[in-house]
Every structure is written in structure tokens, then in C-alpha cells.
Amino acid sequence: MQLFSFGINYQSAPVDIRERIAFPESGLSAALRDLCVQAEVEEGAILSTCNRTEVYCRTENASAVIDWLCRFHQIHLDQLLPHLYQLHDEEAVAHAFRVASGMNSMVLGEAQILGQVKQAVRIAGETGSLGWLLNKLFQQTFAVAKDVRTKTGIGAQSVSLAAAAIRMSSRVLGEVSKQNVLLVGAGEMMELVATHVAAHSPRSLAITNRTLERASLLAERHGGTAMSLAEMPQEIAHFDIVISCTGAPLPIIGKGLMERVLRQRRYRPVVMIDLAVPRDIETEVAQLENVFLYTIDDLGKIIEEGREARQSAAEEAETIIADQVSVFMNWLRNREVVPVIRQLRGHAESYRQLELERARKLLARGEKPEDVIEALSQGLMNKFLHHPTQLLQQAAPDEQPQLIQLLPRLFPVSNEG
16 A cells, blocks of 8 residues: 655644645636646645644655745745654554544544535545545544544544634733624635634624625624625725635735724724735734734744643544554555455465365276265375475575464464474
8 A cells, every 4th residue: 555644733833834734715617627637646635724733644755845845835845844744554544543533633622523524525526536446444533533523522622723712812902702703705614713702792793704695694603793805905994803714715814904904993903813824914014013913823823822731632632543553554455455355365275276176087997985085185285385395495585483483473483392
């Protein structure tokens, strides 16, 4: 087997590298097709979130996949390699289990990542880039993640990115209940953010999105108002907290816009939290006085505060994962040995047919049945033992001890007598 996982995440790469390697969901199918053709990949799946981009694949040419990543995202190899991890076979299996279980997340034990992995697998399946190996890997990955979630307390008291965003805003501006909040985007992450924001009863809550209908549905569920993305530049000055997470390939809020917003606000402070990768808010916005801009990486310290309380659950989860990695690898080894066993049995069958045909001829000539049976058994024994005996006799001196140790495992040989 040649199973690999290549990737970067929030631990290995800063956000400016992660956003360069991110795949928009709308382009995943095209990327997978290109990967399979250009990088000599037999099977492939791509997971791309705000915290990670990972390629899972079956290939005989690992370096071709890395070269493909660089070409596809137009990044020099020297820029990517310091941040890239490459995991092979058993390590790749363990990594997939850990990722889907929330063990490798910024928020230890977060549940959102499992849905993101399932979505990545669904897209790969629809694209036709999944085969027997990745299908089996991800089906067991989902089962392991469920076990970790139900058998440990890994998700208890976790501090989500959404909660961390609220906590960060409160530290700067005070109670969220006294602030006007704007959410830019209406995807899965913003569903979580909206839930947390609404729980703090802000003075007002507005949601803007490229698709107004989606923003309206989210706003209706959380007691807010909706606006189109085109209206946002004229309305943003009314908001004290702006939290953004869209799938836009380029920033949608720039320094020029925020300079005008600050003048309209008479330079009252505004907190901006950018949860998107690639980023929604230009980095230069952070240079403006009275703008407090935080990226997804800045929330890591807040999230880390609750991590120690979940360490015992994490140890239980790691035990489950290690056991299931062994189960998967045993399945894989057994699967890979089946063709060898089939070949061995076919070889033995050819011996059996040859000796059986010889015995039939002897019986047809009138030979005694007991003599024919004796000849048949002698012939089978000689054929089965010829090659092992010859190998033992002709083996080099340094090979013989290994063969002698292996022999009792292949044949019920006794050293007695």
C-alpha cells in the first residue's frame, strides 16, 4: 500500500500560508480530477477548512503530489516545504482518525470538523476519485470519530471558535448586549457564531451574505435582520463588532472602506474578527487606530485556556484511536495477502492435478490401488517440499538462520526427534 496524507494546518503554518493553499469547495472536484491526472494519483480526497488543507491519496509517487500542490496554488516549493507534513501508511491512518475526532483541531474535541470531513469525502465520491482504500479508510474514520465522541468527554466544555470570538469582543468593548453586531457570511461557521451572539442578546444583530435568502433564513432563526452584501459598505459603520467568514477568494473589506467607516463612527472603536481562510479583511486594516482586528489564529490563546480540562478525555480518545489504527492495518495486511494466498493455493492445485492424473493412468494400467496411493502421496510430498528444501540448502550463510526461524511459522515443524 502507498497511502499518504499531505497537509498544512494551524499548527504547522500561519494563516498567510494556509490561505494560499486553501481550496474553495466549488473547485474541489476540478482539483481532484487534476490531481489524479497530473500527479499519478490512483485515489484522492481533499479536505480544506479554515484551519487546514490536506490531501489524502493512494499513489506510488509522493513527490509528484507535492509538486502538484505547488503548481496548482502557484507557490514555490521552498515556501511550502517548511510547513508541509507528509504522513505515510499507518501514520496517515492515525492522522485521519485524529482529525475527524477533533483531536487535531484548534478547538480540542470540536464536532464541526467531522461534518467537514464527510463533505470532503462526499465530493470525492461524486468526482469518482475514491477507491477501495480511501472508501474503507473514511468509513472507519467516521466510526472512530463517533466512538470518541460517545465514549469520552472530549467535546465537553470545549471553547469553540464562535465562543472565543465573543469572548475576544467582550474583552475589548465590554458586554456584547450593549453592542451592534454584524455577521458577514451565512455558512456553517456563521451558524455557530450566530447562535453564540444571539445568546448574549446584542443591541442589534444583522447578517449579510452574497445570497440574501440564506442571510434572511439565518437572521430569522436568531432574531436579526438581513441585508445583501452590496448594502454592507453603506451600513457597516453602524456596527461595533464585525465577524466575517465567507468563501470569497479575495478580501471583501479593505482598508479604504474602514477608513471611511471610522470617520462616520467618529473614531469609536470597532472589533473585527476574520474567521475566513482566505481572509475576508485586508491585513492593512489592523494598522488603523481604533480598529481591533483578529484572525482565526489570534483566537487560539483563548481556546487554549480550556484545553487542560479535557486532557484526560483526550488520553482516552487516543487509546481508542490507537486500537482502531491496529484494526485497520490488520484488515489492510489481510487484504494484501489474499492474492498471495490465492496464488499459493493455485500452485498447490497444479501439483494435485498432476499427481492425480498420474495416479489415474497407473490405475488404468492395472496397478495395485495401494501402490498407486503410496506413489500419489510420495509425489505430492516431494513436490511440496522440493522448493523449500532447495532454498534451505542453497541459502547464503546469513540467510539460513532467518529461514530456519521462519519455517515453524509456515509449517508445523517439530524440532524433536
